[in-house]
Amino acid sequence: MSEVYRLATADDAERLLYVIYEAYVTIRDLELHWPAANADLALIQDNIENHECYVLEVDGQIAATLTLSKGLHPRWVSEWPFVKWFAVDPAYQGQGIGSKLLTWMEEAIIRDKLGAPAVTLATAEKHPWLLPMYERRGYERIQSADPGNGDGTMHLLRKVVNAALFEAQHAR
Template sequence: MSDVYRLATLDDAERVQQIIYEAYVTIRELGLSWPAANADVHMIQENITHNKCYVLEQGGLITATITLANPERFKELTDSTGLPFIMWFAVDPNVQGTGAGSKLLDWVEQQIIRDEVGAPAVTLGTSEKHPWLLPMYQRRGYESIRVRDAWQGEGPMHLMRKVVHPERFEQFSAERKQAEAEQTPTSS
């Protein structure tokens, strides 16, 4: 079975919507108001058109998807971190546990975020209320960098970051600290 990593096209919208809908059952059951959890085909088409929606195709069938957010559409978030944001990660429940999701996430982190975008790290958001997402991302090397209760009743939401290029991240952190220091007024 050959693996193909690629950008989704509008022709993929129905399959991507099916995967996301089926994979996000727990999110709906928990009452989390994530847009992807109830996305219809039109929303998926908008996502494919305005962001970079990647898919993993195995044996000719899309088995996983993840989206790199367009920084202009998520300006407040990407400006606050200075880093790319990934979202709408989903794996077909029929292949969960086979490594398909890990393969796609690894590929996006390394080939897209580190090599193509040139970013030192990547961010994503998840809920503490979900029983396994936060620990899964932590095992994959993500750390919480901001926690807040964004929506009433949804509990703490974690903005998480994973360093994908340590040397670049050191330089990035030093430059951000310097920029913050220059913007902070000094008291006399």
């Protein structure tokens, strides 16, 4: 099994539309107002063009995707990079593919390329398994808010990826 981590290109948009749409079934069922859950091809193309959209290919097929946001997330104020649009093709779920991509993002991109001490992401409390999954991976809740749109409580989570740098920056 060959694995390739890379930035998505415009040629990947249709495949990413499929992966994200299929992976976000639970998000739509819960009626969460997440842009990726109902993305169309134009929104996928915009995500690729305006953010760092990464993919994990398995044997030449995009199996998972995760985006490093290049803009400020309107709901959260954080000094650390923010990741979003994490999705694994259902055909690859349960095989550790998503875990590999997230670990790679945390280490190769956030810690090593950007030199950031921590990474953030957000999720909904009412989602049945996302919050516990991220907490098992070492993410901790640092902010909570109810956007008032029916999503319920949303949590901003942080994971420290370089403890020494984090401590040095936050020692007071």
